[in-house]
Amino acid sequence: MSTMKKTGHSVHQRWASAKATIGALVASSAVWLSPAAHAVNDLPGGPKVNGLNFQPAATRIAEELHGLHWFMLALCAVIFVLVFGVMFYSIVKHRKAAGYKAQELPEPLWVELGWTIVPLLIVIGMALPATKVVVAQKDTTNSDLTIKATGMQWKWGYDYLKGEGEGIGIVSTLDNAQRVMSNSGKPDAGVDDYLLKVDNPLVVPVGKKVRIITTATDVIHAWMVPAFGVKQDAIPGFVRDAWFRAEKTGDFYGQCAELCGKEHAYMPIHVKVVTAEEYTAWVDQQKKLMAAKADDPNKVWALADMIKRGESVYAANCAACHQPNGKGAGPIKPLDGSAIVTNADHNVMLNVLLNGAAGGAMPAWKQLSDTEIAAVMTYAKNSWSNKTEQIVQPAQVLAGRK
Amino acid sequence: MSAVLDHHDAHDHHHAPTGWRRWVFATNHKDIGTLYLLFSFAMLIFGGVLALGIRAELFQPGLQLVNPELFNQFTTMHGLIMVFGAIMPAFVGYANWMIPLQIGASDMAFARMNNFSFWLMIPAAVILALGFFMPGGAPAAGWTLYAPLTLQMGPSMDAAIFAMHILGASSIMGSINIIVTILNMRAPGMTLMKMPMFCWTWLITAYLLIAVIPVLAGAITMTLTDRHFGTSFFNPAGGGDPVMYQHIFWFFGHPEVYILILPAFGIVSQIIPTFARKKLFGYTSMVYATASIAILSFIVWAHHMYTTGMPVTGQLFFMYATMLIAVPTGVKVFNWIATMWKGSMTFETPMLWAVGFIFVFTMGGFTGLILSMAPIDQNLHDTYYVVAHFHYTMVAGSLFALFGGFYFWAPKWSGVMYNETLGKVHFWLSLIFFNLTFFPQHFLGLAGMPRRYADYPMQFADFNMLSSIGAFGFGTMQVFFFLFIVVPVMRGRGEKAPQKPWEAAEGLEWEVPSPAPHHTFENPPKLDATATKVIG
Numbered sequence: 001m002s003t004m005k006k007t008g009h010s011v012h013q014r015w016a017s018a019k020a021t022i023g024a025l026v027a028s029s030a031v032w033l034s035p036a037a038h039a040v041n042d043l044p045g046g047p048k049v050n051g052l053n054f055q056p057a058a059t060r061i062a063e064e065l066h067g068l069h070w071f072m073l074a075l076c077a078v079i080f081v082l083v084f085g086v087m088f089y090s091i092v093k094h095r096k097a098a099g100y101k102a103q104e105l106p107e108p109l110w111v112e113l114g115w116t117i118v119p120l121l122i123v124i125g126m127a128l129p130a131t132k133v134v135v136a137q138k139d140t141t142n143s144d145l146t147i148k149a150t151g152m153q154w155k156w157g158y159d160y161l162k163g164e165g166e167g168i169g170i171v172s173t174l175d176n177a178q179r180v181m182s183n184s185g186k187p188d189a190g191v192d193d194y195l196l197k198v199d200n201p202l203v204v205p206v207g208k209k210v211r212i213i214t215t216a217t218d219v220i221h222a223w224m225v226p227a228f229g230v231k232q233d234a235i236p237g238f239v240r241d242a243w244f245r246a247e248k249t250g251d252f253y254g255q256c257a258e259l260c261g262k263e264h265a266y267m268p269i270h271v272k273v274v275t276a277e278e279y280t281a282w283v284d285q286q287k288k289l290m291a292a293k294a295d296d297p298n299k300v301w302a303l304a305d306m307i308k309r310g311e312s313v314y315a316a317n318c319a320a321c322h323q324p325n326g327k328g329a330g331p332i333k334p335l336d337g338s339a340i341v342t343n344a345d346h347n348v349m350l351n352v353l354l355n356g357a358a359g360g361a362m363p364a365w366k367q368l369s370d371t372e373i374a375a376v377m378t379y380a381k382n383s384w385s386n387k388t389e390q391i392v393q394p395a396q397v398l399a400g401r402k
Numbered sequence: 403m404s405a406v407l408d409h410h411d412a413h414d415h416h417h418a419p420t421g422w423r424r425w426v427f428a429t430n431h432k433d434i435g436t437l438y439l440l441f442s443f444a445m446l447i448f449g450g451v452l453a454l455g456i457r458a459e460l461f462q463p464g465l466q467l468v469n470p471e472l473f474n475q476f477t478t479m480h481g482l483i484m485v486f487g488a489i490m491p492a493f494v495g496y497a498n499w500m501i502p503l504q505i506g507a508s509d510m511a512f513a514r515m516n517n518f519s520f521w522l523m524i525p526a527a528v529i530l531a532l533g534f535f536m537p538g539g540a541p542a543a544g545w546t547l548y549a550p551l552t553l554q555m556g557p558s559m560d561a562a563i564f565a566m567h568i569l570g571a572s573s574i575m576g577s578i579n580i581i582v583t584i585l586n587m588r589a590p591g592m593t594l595m596k597m598p599m600f601c602w603t604w605l606i607t608a609y610l611l612i613a614v615i616p617v618l619a620g621a622i623t624m625t626l627t628d629r630h631f632g633t634s635f636f637n638p639a640g641g642g643d644p645v646m647y648q649h650i651f652w653f654f655g656h657p658e659v660y661i662l663i664l665p666a667f668g669i670v671s672q673i674i675p676t677f678a679r680k681k682l683f684g685y686t687s688m689v690y691a692t693a694s695i696a697i698l699s700f701i702v703w704a705h706h707m708y709t710t711g712m713p714v715t716g717q718l719f720f721m722y723a724t725m726l727i728a729v730p731t732g733v734k735v736f737n738w739i740a741t742m743w744k745g746s747m748t749f750e751t752p753m754l755w756a757v758g759f760i761f762v763f764t765m766g767g768f769t770g771l772i773l774s775m776a777p778i779d780q781n782l783h784d785t786y787y788v789v790a791h792f793h794y795t796m797v798a799g800s801l802f803a804l805f806g807g808f809y810f811w812a813p814k815w816s817g818v819m820y821n822e823t824l825g826k827v828h829f830w831l832s833l834i835f836f837n838l839t840f841f842p843q844h845f846l847g848l849a850g851m852p853r854r855y856a857d858y859p860m861q862f863a864d865f866n867m868l869s870s871i872g873a874f875g876f877g878t879m880q881v882f883f884f885l886f887i888v889v890p891v892m893r894g895r896g897e898k899a900p901q902k903p904w905e906a907a908e909g910l911e912w913e914v915p916s917p918a919p920h921h922t923f924e925n926p927p928k929l930d931a932t933a934t935k936v937i938g
Binding site: 040046048055061073080084090096097103105107112115130133135191222230231238240241254256257264266331 | 463464465466469470471474538542543544548550551553554556638639641642643644645678679680681683684687709710711713714717718721722725726728729730732733735736739740742743744745746747748749757760761764765768771772775776777778780781783784785845848849850851852854855856857858859860861862863864865906
C-alpha cells in the first residue's frame with residue numbers, strides 16, 4: 001500500500017488553504033449576521049421564516065400530504081439508521097488499521113432474494129396509502145364553484161365560470177412597488193409578503209369545493225398554493241383542473257411554479273378565503289364595479305381623464321418591463337422619447353400594442369379593452385418628456401383592431 | 403502530462419505523431435481518454451462559474467448582479483453544460499482509458515471514429531457557449547427546453563439545438579465504439595460474467611444512449627421546425643401539444659439521468675472491493691440490478707410530469723413504476739455494504755470518495771423515493787426540493803464517483819501518486835461544502851420556494867445565503883483539486899507509482915506498468931481462470 005511522503009511543500013499549501021478557508025468562513029459569517037437583524041415575520045398562509053417543513057395545511061388534502069410526508073420521513077429514517085448503522089459499524093470495526101483480516105462471505109441465494117423482496121414489500125406498503133390520496137386529489141367532481149385560472153406572461157386571470165359569482169373576471173398582478181423593490185437590489189427586509197402581494201386576490205368562500213380550471217395564453221405556467229396542497233400546470237391550448245376546499249378563512253399565498261420567461265418569479269397567487277356572507281357581499285360589489293367599468297367604446301374622452309385612466313393601466317401592465325419612468329431597462333426599449341410613441345400616426349404605436357414586437361419580447365396586448373389601450377397610449381404620449389398633447393380615443397383602437 | 407506523453411516503452415516501436423498532431427489526429431484510446439477528461443473538466447469549471455453566478459444572485463433577496471433574463475440563461479446553460487458537457491464526456495473519457503485496459507484489448511474498436519466523436523464536442527461546446535453573445539442572449543427556457551417557451555427564444559435556441567445534435571452524434575458514435583469494443587475485443591477467457599463492473603455498467607449505459615439520444619434529437623428537431631418552418635408539433639397556437647414535448651423529452655430524459663449514474667455505480671464497484679480487500683459481493687446480482695434499473699428507466703418518464711394533469715391511472719402507473727426502481731438500487735447499496743462487511747478496510751482517497759458516494763447518493767435516493775409519491779410531489783414539484791434531490795444524485799453521485807475514479811486510476815495513467823493529504827482535504831471539504839450548499843435547499847423546497855427564481859420572499863433568505871456560501875466553498879475546492887492535484891499529476895510530480903499501487907487491486911489494468919505504455923495488450927493476453935491476471 002502506498003503512503004505519501006508529506007513534503008514541506010504540501011504542508012505549506014495545506015496551511016495556506018486552511019487559512020484561506022478560515023478567512024472565508026469568518027467573512028461570510030459576518031455577512032450572515034446582518035440578515036439576523038431582518039424584521040421579517042412568518043407569513044400566515046405563506047412561507048415561515050426558515051421553515052423546515054410544508055406550510056401549515058388549510059385543506060384536508062394538504063393534511064394528507066403532511067401525513068404521507070411524515071410517514072415517508074420516518075420510513076426513510078429507519079432504513080437510513082439500519083443501513084448506515086451497518087456500514088459505519090463495519091467502517092469502525094473492519095479496518096486494516098484495527099488488524100481486521102478480510103473474510104469472504106458466503107453468497108447464498110436467500111440473501112439476494114431477501115434484500116430484493118423485503119424492499120419490494122416496503123415499496124408496496126408505501127404505494128397503498130399514496131394511492132388513496134392520488135384518487136382523492138384527482139376527484140374534481142361536484143364542485144360548488146368553478147373558476148378558470150389563466151396564466152399569462154406574467155399575471156393570473158381569474159374567471160368565475162360557475163356557482164355564486166358567475167361572470168366575475170379579475171386580473172391579478174404583483175404589486176408594482178415590490179417589483180421595483182426587487183430591481184433596486186435592496187428590498188425592504190420587513191416586508192412579510194415580499195413578491196406575494198397582488199392587486200386583486202382570488203376570493204373564495206370557506207368550506208366550499210372550488211374547482212380550478214387552468215389554462216394559459218402564451219407559455220406553460222403552474223398554479224400553486226402550498227397550503228392547499230395544489231399545484232397544477234396551466235397549459236396554453238389545453239385545460240386541466242384541480243380542486244380545493246379551504247377549511248379556514250384567511251389569506252393563502254403561492255407562486256408560479258413552471259418556468260415561464262423572465263418575470264417567472266413575479267407572478268404570485270393570493271387566495272383570500274372568506275365566510276359565505278363576506279363572499280356574497282364581495283360578489284355584489286364586484287358586479288357593481290363591473291357594470292361601472294363596462295366602458296362604452298364610443299365615448300369621447302377628455303385628455304386629462306384619459307391620461308389619468310392610462311396611468312393605472314400602465315402601472316398594472318407596462319411598468320414591470322418599461323419601468324415607471326418609461327426608460328426601459330437592458331433589452332427593454334424606452335418609451336420616453338420613442339419615435340413610435342410620439343408618432344402622430346396612432347396606428348404605428350397601436351400596431352405594436354395589438355400584435356406585439358421584438359419577436360414576442362414585447363407581447364401583444366389584445367386582451368385589454370379598447371378604452372384601456374387608448375388610455376395607456378394617451379398616457380405614454382403625454383408622460384415623462386413626451387409632450388405631444390395627442391389623444392387616442394377608444395373608437396380609434398376599435399377601428400385599428402379590424 | 404509529460405510522464406504519460408514522453409513515456410516510451412522499450413518494446414514500443416510504433417512512431418506515434420508528436421506535438422499537436424498527436425492530439426488532433428489522436429487514435430490512441432489513452433490519448434482520446436485524456437482529451438475527454440480535460441474537456442469535461444473545462445466544462446465543469448464553465449458550468450460551475452454559471453452556478454456560482456446563480457448562487458451569487460440568490461445570496462440575498464432582490465436583484466443585485468444579474469437581471470432575470472440573464473438569470474434564466476445561467477440556469478439553462480448550467481444544466482445543459484453540466485449534463486452534456488461535463489458529466490457525460492467525463493464518463494466517456496474513463497471508458498476510453500479503462501475499458502480496453504480492463505478487458506485486455508489493444509484499443510477501442512473504431513479508432514478514427516473515436517477521434518471524430520471527441521473532436522465533434524469542441525465545435526458543439528463553442529456553438530452552445532456562443533449563445534451568450536447572440537441577440538437575446540443564451541437559451542433561457544431551462545435545460546429541459548420546454549415548449550412553447552422555446553418558441554419565444556432568440557437565435558441562440560437554434561444554436562443550442564444544433565449543438566445538441568452534434569453532441570448526440572458524438573455520444574452515439576462513442577456508444578457504438580464502446581459496445582463493439584466490449585462485445586468483440588475481450589481477451590480470450592474474459593467472459594461477459596467475468597468482466598469488471600465498470601465495463602458492465604458502461605455496456606448497459608451505451609445501449610441506453612443509443613436508444614434515447616435519437617428521441618432527444620426528434621424532440622429538438624420538432625422544436626426547430628415549429629420555430630422556423632411553420633409546423634405545430636408543440637405550438638398550441640397551431641393546435642400543437644406542449645405536453646407531448648414533455649413526454650418525448652422525458653422519454654429521453656429519464657434514461658439520461660441513469661446514463662449519468664450507471665457508470666458511477668461501476669466505478670464505485672471497482673473501488674470498494676479494492677480497499678475492503680475482498681471480492682465484490684453479489685457480482686451477478688449487481689449485473690442484473692444494473693440491467694433492471696436500465697430497463698425500468700424506460701417506463702417511469704412521466705414522474706417528471708405529475709403536475710401536468712395526467713389521468714388517475716397514468717399518475718398511479720408512473721408512481722408504482724418509479725417506486726420499483728428503489729428495489730434494484732437498494733440491491734446495489736446492500737451489495738456494496740456487504741462487500742465492506744468483514745473486509746480489511748483502508749481509507750485512501752478513492753475509498754473516501756466511494757464511501758462518501760454511497761452515503762450521500764443514498765440520501766438523494768431517499769428524497770427520490772419521497773418525490774416518487776405523486777401526492778407529495780404536488781407540493782414539491784418544481785421547488786428547491788427537486789433541485790436538492792438531483793444534485794444529491796448527480797453531484798454527490800456522478801461527480802463524487804468521477805473524483806473517486808480519478809484518484810483510483812490516475813497513478814496508472816500518469817505513473818505518479820497524487821498527494822494523499824491534499825486528496826483527503828479535497829474530499830472532506832468538498833463533502834462539507836456540498837452538504838452546506840444543497841441540504842438547506844430541501845427546507846426551501848418543503849417551505850414552497852419554486853426553482854428557477856431570480857428573487858424570492860424574505861422568509862427564504864437565510865437558507866439561500868447558507869447555500870450560496872456552500873456553493874462558493876465547493877467551487878473553490880474544485881479549483882484546488884485542479885491546481886494542487888491534477889496539475890502535479892499531469893506534470894509527473896510526485897512519488898513514482900508502482901504497477902499496482904493498491905494492495906488488493908484486481909483486474910487487467912494493474913497487469914500493465916505505470917504509467918500505462920502508449921500501446922497495451924497488442925497481442926491478446928492469456929488470462930487466469932478469474933480473468934483478472936495475465937499468465938503469459
